[in-house]
Every structure is written in C-alpha cells, then in structure tokens.
Amino acid sequence: MKTRTGLAFLAPALILFGVFVLYPMLTAFSYAFYEWQGTSRQGFAGLSNFSALVNRAPFKTDLPRALLHNVLFFLGTMLVQNTIGLTVATLLHRRARTRRMLQTLYAMPYLVSPIVIGYLWTLLLSPTFGPVNQLLTKIGLEQFALPWLGDPKTALWVVILVSVWQWVGFPVLLYGAALGGVPEELTEAARVDGASHGQVFRRITFPLLVPAIGTVSVLTFIFAMEAFALPFAFGGSTGNPAGSTDFVSLLFYRSAFDSGAVDAIGTSSALATVLFLIIFGGAMAATKVLRRHERRMAS
Amino acid sequence: MTTTLTSADAAPADAASTGTGPRRTRRRRGRGANDPVGGAGASILLWGYAVLALAPLVIMVLNSFRTNADFITNPLGLPTSPTVAAYEEAWTVGSFGTYFANSLTVTAGAVAISTAVSTMAAYGLARGRARIFRWLESLFLSGLMLPIHLAILPVFFLFDGFGLIDSRLGLALMYAAAGVPFSIFVLTTFFRQLPEELEEAAVLDGANAWQTFWRIMVPMVRPALATVAVFRFVPIWNDFLYPLVLLRSESKYTLPVGLTNFFGENATNYSALFAGLVITTIPLIVLFLFATKQIVAGLTAGMSK
Structure with missing residues (x-):
C-alpha cells in the first residue's frame, strides 16, 4: 500500500485521538505549572502548585489519608482477589463441562456499572431495611448485623470487598487461560516422578502463572489508583462517613469542581499530575520486573 | 471466533475456554492426574461462589x-404478587426513560464512530510499510493504559471552547476517541x-484502495468488529x-448520573431505586446473553501487553 493511501486511512482516527485524548492529556501537565485566577491563566508558577499539595489545607490532611486508602484498596484487592481467583481457576481447571458456565456466572457482576454496584450494596447493607442484616439477625448472628457502611472503621473494607466481588471474574478468566497454557506433559511427568499435587503447583504451575499474575497486578494497580465511581456511590464526593472512603480521585474532583478556590485549576492539575506519575511509574516498574522474570524463564 | 484473535496470547485462552484440542486426547491416557481438582467438595464450593456472585x-x-x-415490612420477602409499579414510577417520575434514551444514543453513537475510524486506521497500520506507520502504531498503543479521566480539566476547557459543554454529541466524541x-x-x-493475495487480486480486478477495504477486507474482520463493538x-x-462533569441539564443526563440524581432525592423509595438499578443494568445483561463470546474474547485480549 502506498504511504499516502495508508495515511489517508489513518487520518480520521488520528484527528479524533489527537484532539480528544492526546492534546488534553499533554495540556493537563502544563496546567499544573501555571498560576490560575479562576479560569484565566497567569504567569509561570514553577512548582508552587505542587508545594500547595503538601502545605495547604485541605490537601495537607486529605491527600495522605486518601492516598493511604488507595494503597489499602490496591493491597486488599490484590490479596483477596488473587487468592480467590487462583483457587477458583485451579478448581475449575479440567472441569470441561461446567467451566464455561461457571466462568460466565462469575463474570456477570463485572458488567454492571460501579455506580449501580455501589448503590445496590448501599441498599443491601442498609442498617434498618437492608436484607443482609435482616438475614444475619434471622439466622442468629445479630452481633454481626452492624451498620457496616456507617462505621468509619469498616466502611473502607466494605468498599474493597464489594470491588473484589465485582471484579473477581476477571482473574478467574485470565488464570484459567494461563492454566490452559501450562503444558500438561510437564505436570504429568512430575506426577509420574512422584510429586504431590501441591508440589506440582508450587514448582511448575505457579512459576508459569507469574506473567498472568503480573498482568492482573498491573491492571489492579491502575484500577485501584483511579477508583472513583464505586466510592462515589458509597460515600459521595467527600468519602462519607468521616472521610473514611475518600480516595485521591474524589479529592481531585472536589478540588477541581467543588472547592471554589481561586487557584483550583492549578492545584487540582498538580494533583492529577502526581496521580498520573504514580500510576504510570508503578505500571512501568511492574512491567519491567515482569519482563525480566519472563526472560529468566525463557533462558 | 476466538481462534483468529491475537495469535499467541489468545491461543491458550481459547484452548481453556472451549475445552477442545489436546485435552481431549490426553483424557484417555491420564489416570487420576487429569481428574478435576478437589472432587465433590470443590464442586460445592464453586457453585456456592456462583450463588454469592x-x-x-x-x-x-x-x-x-x-x-x-x-419491602419495608419484610425486606427478605419474595414478590408474591409481582407488580411493575416501581418501574412505572422510575421510568416516568424518575425520568429514567429520558436517561435511558440518552445513554443509548451516546453509547451507540460513540461505539459506531470509534469502530469506524479504528477499522480504517487498523487497516492502514496493518498494510503500511513506511516507518511512520510503526511510529503511529506505538502512539496509538500508548493510549491503551492512559488514565484519561485525569485529563478531565483540559477536556472541560476544550469542550467549553467548542461549545460542546452539555452536549451529548461532545460526550459521544470523547468516548469514541477514548476507545480508539x-x-x-x-x-x-x-x-x-489476512493474506495480501486477497487485495492483490482485487487490485487486478480494478478495485481502488477504498473499494478493496470496504468490499473485501471489512467483511473478513466482521467477528473482530463484533468483539470491539461489544467490548x-x-x-x-x-x-x-x-457525564457528571460535562453535562449540565437533567434532560441530557445518562443513566449513571441520572441514577445519582434519583438516589439523592428518593433515598427511601426502595422499590423504585431497585427498579432504577435494573433499568440501568438490563441492556448490559441482554448484551452479555447474546455476546458472551465477544466479551470473554475482549477480556482476554486485554491481557496481552
């Protein structure tokens, strides 16, 4: 194909992607380095917007707390989701008849909007009329019929567990696919040599699953750092109760659109830049580690 | 259809999800080693988890x-005398009818635009030989993991400049670009x-580049188009x-924002809230029932780096 013809085919996508994704993405960074008076851009501000994130209210108190919640969200999701995902995928492996059906059922909640999921669980966990507490009371577990979402000590963990519940079908699917790629000659030979199921899993299957686990980790990291809609549905834009479900994206939304501060655009852009660097840096570092592992396995 | 998807990465996914191929033949000679892990106890666990999901x-x-x-008198009860009153209330009083139409217009429009421009671009990238195509391809692929939500402020001002604030068309264009x-x-x-002989034959028959693309190539990738569109x-x-940031008037809200609106004003009208949640979810469930294959293929396509 001639280069000119090829470029003509590319033009519409390039224009759309350039105008609505690349250009905003690039200017987002520049916003953070200027002084702002409302919507009018003033002089170059150096790093003063960034220092405001450390020194000034509300960032001084809210940002470390929100960041901690993002990290807990990531770690909690990783731990629970990978444990369930690996266990379920291993148990599903070789169940040729029911696997497809079960995988499909597990993936169903993934389809539903995080906003719907958040409101649905708010209704289910409502202290007075919520079916969950009603059920707990009915089967004699009154001591667990608590206002889980109303208590700042438990609300974050409800958000994390609900998120795991929604997304677990994804690792089940990916780990299932990766397990299907483990050559059975290897595991069979090890079994013939007298290795137990546990040994086969630890020494052969698990190392071969590491790339899939890595992919899930990177995607979970990005997902956890960007968390917005689900916590919004649970605790509104302020992370109720008492900021216990606040996340960096919520703080960004508040400072950009709700704060009314004169330099809101500058500081919130600085916050977006920091969050971008965390996401991008974390994802790049993890990918690098993974590549190294893959090379080691290949050699 | 998954067999044609992204060569190396989707191949294990396909083998795993269909359960055909080498596994069948091995089943005969593997004794014990190939039985399902965990036996009946595991079955109970797996179905139990399905119930939880x-x-x-x-x-x-x-x-x-x-x-x-x-509902209030007995939150655990079943709909012994089912009624659609909650749906009628949500659809009309709660404006879910309007939100539903908005969501459908914006989503369908965005998917159509995005798939159309991407199909053309993908063809150009697959067949272009010059170095600039490799460079453009990595530019597009760099967008795969961009957290585009963080660019909401510049997008807001861009839309302000174009007069696209509070516009469903603007929202659709934004989503179309994000899907590229x-x-x-x-x-x-x-x-x-796809073998290049196809195009060479078409050119010999006198077809120009666009005709070759539209008449020969697009029909060949139809399954992939379905995957992309559905996913x-x-x-x-x-x-x-x-939509929370870019839309202003209630008459233009899409379902997620409309739902938030409704939830704020009717926090104790439980049955109407449940109906609103179902209305927001039902098109996806329908889509899932008709296109499970495409959605599963899309999920595993995302795993290849």
Whole structure:
C-alpha cells in the first residue's frame, strides 16, 4: 500500500485521538505549572502548585489519608482477589463441562456499572431495611448485623470487598487461560516422578502463572489508583462517613469542581499530575520486573 | 471466533475456554492426574461462589417487582404478587426513560464512530510499510493504559471552547476517541492475519484502495468488529465521571448520573431505586446473553501487553 493511501486511512482516527485524548492529556501537565485566577491563566508558577499539595489545607490532611486508602484498596484487592481467583481457576481447571458456565456466572457482576454496584450494596447493607442484616439477625448472628457502611472503621473494607466481588471474574478468566497454557506433559511427568499435587503447583504451575499474575497486578494497580465511581456511590464526593472512603480521585474532583478556590485549576492539575506519575511509574516498574522474570524463564 | 484473535496470547485462552484440542486426547491416557481438582467438595464450593456472585443481582431484580410498603415490612420477602409499579414510577417520575434514551444514543453513537475510524486506521497500520506507520502504531498503543479521566480539566476547557459543554454529541466524541487505542489494537492483529493475495487480486480486478477495504477486507474482520463493538459498549454505558462533569441539564443526563440524581432525592423509595438499578443494568445483561463470546474474547485480549 502506498504511504499516502495508508495515511489517508489513518487520518480520521488520528484527528479524533489527537484532539480528544492526546492534546488534553499533554495540556493537563502544563496546567499544573501555571498560576490560575479562576479560569484565566497567569504567569509561570514553577512548582508552587505542587508545594500547595503538601502545605495547604485541605490537601495537607486529605491527600495522605486518601492516598493511604488507595494503597489499602490496591493491597486488599490484590490479596483477596488473587487468592480467590487462583483457587477458583485451579478448581475449575479440567472441569470441561461446567467451566464455561461457571466462568460466565462469575463474570456477570463485572458488567454492571460501579455506580449501580455501589448503590445496590448501599441498599443491601442498609442498617434498618437492608436484607443482609435482616438475614444475619434471622439466622442468629445479630452481633454481626452492624451498620457496616456507617462505621468509619469498616466502611473502607466494605468498599474493597464489594470491588473484589465485582471484579473477581476477571482473574478467574485470565488464570484459567494461563492454566490452559501450562503444558500438561510437564505436570504429568512430575506426577509420574512422584510429586504431590501441591508440589506440582508450587514448582511448575505457579512459576508459569507469574506473567498472568503480573498482568492482573498491573491492571489492579491502575484500577485501584483511579477508583472513583464505586466510592462515589458509597460515600459521595467527600468519602462519607468521616472521610473514611475518600480516595485521591474524589479529592481531585472536589478540588477541581467543588472547592471554589481561586487557584483550583492549578492545584487540582498538580494533583492529577502526581496521580498520573504514580500510576504510570508503578505500571512501568511492574512491567519491567515482569519482563525480566519472563526472560529468566525463557533462558 | 476466538481462534483468529491475537495469535499467541489468545491461543491458550481459547484452548481453556472451549475445552477442545489436546485435552481431549490426553483424557484417555491420564489416570487420576487429569481428574478435576478437589472432587465433590470443590464442586460445592464453586457453585456456592456462583450463588454469592449472583445473589445480589437476583435480589435487586426480585425487589424491583415489589411495592415499597411490601419491602419495608419484610425486606427478605419474595414478590408474591409481582407488580411493575416501581418501574412505572422510575421510568416516568424518575425520568429514567429520558436517561435511558440518552445513554443509548451516546453509547451507540460513540461505539459506531470509534469502530469506524479504528477499522480504517487498523487497516492502514496493518498494510503500511513506511516507518511512520510503526511510529503511529506505538502512539496509538500508548493510549491503551492512559488514565484519561485525569485529563478531565483540559477536556472541560476544550469542550467549553467548542461549545460542546452539555452536549451529548461532545460526550459521544470523547468516548469514541477514548476507545480508539483498544479497537486499533485488536483490529490491527486481525488485518495482519489476512493474506495480501486477497487485495492483490482485487487490485487486478480494478478495485481502488477504498473499494478493496470496504468490499473485501471489512467483511473478513466482521467477528473482530463484533468483539470491539461489544467490548467497548460496556465501559461507555457505565461511565460516570465524564457525564457528571460535562453535562449540565437533567434532560441530557445518562443513566449513571441520572441514577445519582434519583438516589439523592428518593433515598427511601426502595422499590423504585431497585427498579432504577435494573433499568440501568438490563441492556448490559441482554448484551452479555447474546455476546458472551465477544466479551470473554475482549477480556482476554486485554491481557496481552
């Protein structure tokens, strides 16, 4: 194909992607380095917007707390989701008849909007009329019929567990696919040599699953750092109760659109830049580690 | 159809999800080693987890067919005399009819635009030989993992400049652009797998580049188009931040924002809330029932780096 013809085919996508994704993405960074008076851009501000994130209210108190919640969200999701995902995928492996059906059922909640999921669980966990507490009371577990979402000590963990519940079908699917790629000659030979199921899993299957686990980790990291809609549905834009479900994206939304501060655009852009660097840096570092592992396995 | 998807990465996914291929032949000679792990206990666990995954959604649907008074007196009850009153209330009083139409217009428009421009671009990338094509391809692919929600402020001002604030068209264009990297990523691999003899024959018959593309190549990648369209539909339908920031008038709200609105004003009208949740979810469930294959293929296509 001639280069000119090829470029003509590319033009519409390039224009759309350039105008609505690349250009905003690039200017987002520049916003953070200027002084702002409302919507009018003033002089170059150096790093003063960034220092405001450390020194000034509300960032001084809210940002470390929100960041901690993002990290807990990531770690909690990783731990629970990978444990369930690996266990379920291993148990599903070789169940040729029911696997497809079960995988499909597990993936169903993934389809539903995080906003719907958040409101649905708010209704289910409502202290007075919520079916969950009603059920707990009915089967004699009154001591667990608590206002889980109303208590700042438990609300974050409800958000994390609900998120795991929604997304677990994804690792089940990916780990299932990766397990299907483990050559059975290897595991069979090890079994013939007298290795137990546990040994086969630890020494052969698990190392071969590491790339899939890595992919899930990177995607979970990005997902956890960007968390917005689900916590919004649970605790509104302020992370109720008492900021216990606040996340960096919520703080960004508040400072950009709700704060009314004169330099809101500058500081919130600085916050977006920091969050971008965390996401991008974390994802790049993890990918690098993974590549190294893959090379080691290949050699 | 998954067999044609992204060569190396989807191959194990396909073997795993269909259960055909080498496994069948091995089943005969493997004794014990190939039995399902965990036996009957594991079966109970797996089905138990399936119940856990679905129960909240089932409860949501069941309660949407009850009256509010019925729900409050017995939150654990079943819809013994099912009624659609909650749906009527949500659809008209709660404006869910309007929100639904908005969501459908924006999502369908975005998916159509995105798939159209991406198919053209993917064909260009798959067949272009010059170095600039490799460079453009990595530019598009770099967008795969961009957290585009963080660019909401510049997008807001861009839209302000174009007069696209509070516009459903603007929202659709935004989503269409956001879907370009994934669509190009999947479609390019498909086009690359098609033999070039096809086009050479078409050119000999006197077809120009556009005719070759439209008459010969596009029909060949139809399964991939379905995957891309179906898989993009879900996140656009569910997105919350962009309509929250870019739309102003209630008559233009999409379902997630409309739902938030309704939830704020009717926090104790449980049955209508459940109905609203079901209305927001039902198109995706329908989509899922008709296109499970495409959605599963899309999920595993995302795993290849």
